[in-house]
Amino acid sequence: xxxxxxxxxxxxxxxxxxxxxxxxxxxxxxxxxxxxxxxxxxxxxxxxxxxxxxxxxxxxxxxxxxxxxxxxxxxxxxxxxxxxxxxxxxxxxxxxxxxxxxxxxxxxxxxxxxxxxxxxxxxxxxxxxxxxxxxxxxxxxxxxxxxxxxxxxxxxxxxxxxxxxxxxxxxxxxxxxxxxxxxxxxxxxxxxxxxxxxxxxxxxxxxxxxxxxxxxxxxxxxxxxxxxxxxxxxxxxxxxxxxxxxxxxxxxxxxxxxxxxxxxxxxxxxxxxxxxxxxxxxx
Amino acid sequence: xxxxxxxxxxxxxxxxxxxxxxxxxxxxxxxxxxxxxxxxxxxxxxxxxxxxxxxxxxxxxxxxxxxxxxxxxxxxxxxxxxxxxxxxxxxxxxxxxxxxxxxxxxxxxxxxxxxxxxxxxxxxxxxxxxxxxxxxxxxxxxxxxxxxxxxxxxxxxxxxxxxxxxxxxxxxxxxxxxxxxxxxxxxxxxxxxxxxxxxxxxxxxxxxxxxxxxxxxxxxxxxxxxxxxxxxxxxxxxxxxxxxxxxxxxx
Numbered sequence: 001x002x003x004x005x006x007x008x009x010x011x012x013x014x015x016x017x018x019x020x021x022x023x024x025x026x027x028x029x030x031x032x033x034x035x036x037x038x039x040x041x042x043x044x045x046x047x048x049x050x051x052x053x054x055x056x057x058x059x060x061x062x063x064x065x066x067x068x069x070x071x072x073x074x075x076x077x078x079x080x081x082x083x084x085x086x087x088x089x090x091x092x093x094x095x096x097x098x099x100x101x102x103x104x105x106x107x108x109x110x111x112x113x114x115x116x117x118x119x120x121x122x123x124x125x126x127x128x129x130x131x132x133x134x135x136x137x138x139x140x141x142x143x144x145x146x147x148x149x150x151x152x153x154x155x156x157x158x159x160x161x162x163x164x165x166x167x168x169x170x171x172x173x174x175x176x177x178x179x180x181x182x183x184x185x186x187x188x189x190x191x192x193x194x195x196x197x198x199x200x201x202x203x204x205x206x207x208x209x210x211x212x213x214x215x216x217x218x219x220x221x222x223x224x225x226x227x228x229x230x231x232x233x234x235x236x237x238x239x240x241x242x243x244x245x246x247x248x249x250x251x252x253x254x255x256x257x258x259x260x261x262x263x264x265x266x267x268x269x270x271x272x273x274x275x276x277x278x279x280x281x282x283x
Numbered sequence: 284x285x286x287x288x289x290x291x292x293x294x295x296x297x298x299x300x301x302x303x304x305x306x307x308x309x310x311x312x313x314x315x316x317x318x319x320x321x322x323x324x325x326x327x328x329x330x331x332x333x334x335x336x337x338x339x340x341x342x343x344x345x346x347x348x349x350x351x352x353x354x355x356x357x358x359x360x361x362x363x364x365x366x367x368x369x370x371x372x373x374x375x376x377x378x379x380x381x382x383x384x385x386x387x388x389x390x391x392x393x394x395x396x397x398x399x400x401x402x403x404x405x406x407x408x409x410x411x412x413x414x415x416x417x418x419x420x421x422x423x424x425x426x427x428x429x430x431x432x433x434x435x436x437x438x439x440x441x442x443x444x445x446x447x448x449x450x451x452x453x454x455x456x457x458x459x460x461x462x463x464x465x466x467x468x469x470x471x472x473x474x475x476x477x478x479x480x481x482x483x484x485x486x487x488x489x490x491x492x493x494x495x496x497x498x499x500x501x502x503x504x505x506x507x508x509x510x511x512x513x514x515x516x517x518x519x520x521x522x523x524x525x526x527x528x529x530x531x532x533x534x
Contacts, residue, residue, distance in 0.1 A: 181376035184337050185390035185442060186365040195389060199380050277379055278424045 060246035071234030090163035118161035131226030151223035170201035295345035323498035329481035369439030429460030
């Protein structure tokens with residue numbers, strides 16, 4: 001650590017550049033004090049022993065794991081099935097929403113209406129309506145699907161509306177000069193969209209897209225409300241049978257475990273494109 | 284130069300953006316192999332005129348005729364017309380997510396239905412000719428401005444257009460990169476490419492243009508061969524414009 005008043009090193013961590021040598025010292029000390037106080041409060045709380053036993057007992061964590069992990073496989077299936085459909089359906093919505101000219105007015109209205117509607121209704125209510133309403137219609141094929149399928153349908157309906165708006169923001173962020181260049185080369189509107197606008201737009205919206213998908217992953221737990229047995233449901237079952245909440249902790253851990261690699265993968269993807277397209281250094 | 288019959292004709296072309304009338308009746312005939320340069324202050328309508336010829340902007344009144352066909356008529360297939368008219372922009376407008384090669388071969392493959400191998404072969408020929416062959420697999424952002432603009436020219440040429448429109452193609456370049464781009468255009472002129480060029484590079488205009496048009500507030504105020512336009516302009520506004528250019532040291 002540089003003594004106060006000494007010239008700062010030219011290269012340093014971001015924190016030390018922001019705070020200076022003395023600042024780092026102070027911030028470290030205050031963080032430690034803060035953590036110590038929080039730990040003290042938690043440890044000395046009257047119910048700490050009970051909470052540790054019912055949430056974090058090692059035996060229960062291990063005992064709940066197989067059951068909750070088996071349920072989590074269902075969450076993964078819900079997630080992948082829904083995300084696959086959403087990526088395509090939402091893109092379609094975004095493109096339809098952006099169609100120019102009076103001919104496409106009705107299509108635009110349908111797309112905008114859809115997005116407004118499904119961004120507005122809570123997922124829980126859509127789950128009830130789809131999960132209990134569609135079977136109630138008594139139609140062939142449509143009404144005889146499994147609750148898993150209805151769960152996926154509800155997730156797709158709601159999240160496509162969000163993701164469509166993310167795509168739209170990406171499409172609108174591509175400078176009109178790109179479209180002009182493509183059109184001037186005699187590419188049709190559709191081919192301009194497909195080869196020039198969408199590839200750039202999609203790359204640009206990968207971070208917000210991932211954000212929505214993390215939300216989706218967590219919301220797969222809500223599908224348990226229409227009867228799909230997944231991780232949160234299994235954790236609940238473990239709690240009911242053993243009077244112990246370790247299953248919830250296991251489930252939470254599994255979700256985090258899924259999210260973090262996905263976030264790092266996205267970072268890597270963005271960095272790769274950035275490095276590929278842009279100059280390595282000054283020319 | 285004239286006598287071949289006009290390849291391109293503008294007939295009383297008007298264009299407004301909202302309340303602002305940018306083109307107030309442009310008449311122009313361009314013959315085959317002719318190089319017409321448009322000069323004039325920023326905002327005089329040069330860019331808009333070129334964008335109208337490429338049908339990137341619809342005209343409000345008047346017509347534009349290419350090879351005898353009214354391309355501003357209703358129901359004309361704009362993509363068919365654009366195949367024959369190349370345009371190069373001030374800001375290059377290359378596609379940043381594609382390599383130089385893909386930038387060049389996209390339209391030949393997707394519009395002309397050319398095979399990958401043939402499109403690549405044609406691109407290689409053009410790249411070699413303009414000294415860019417070693418940049419074939421680079422992404423545009425890794426090239427210098429001059430290289431990017433030459434790539435944009437090659438991209439337009441890959442469609443084998445009859446007419447090239449160049450919209451201030453050196454205005455965004457560092458001074459030391461201007462020459463390499465202008466040399467490419469001189470080459471094209473020498474080859475007999477029909478071109479309409481908006482430019483502020485008066486030296487280049489003077490030695491390359493067959494005819495110079497001075498645009499002022501949306502009309503062609505004066506036109507003539509470069510020798511006369513630069514030495515004895517007839518219109519006082521032309522004179523004033525050229526005087527300012529000389530004062531700015533750009534001639």
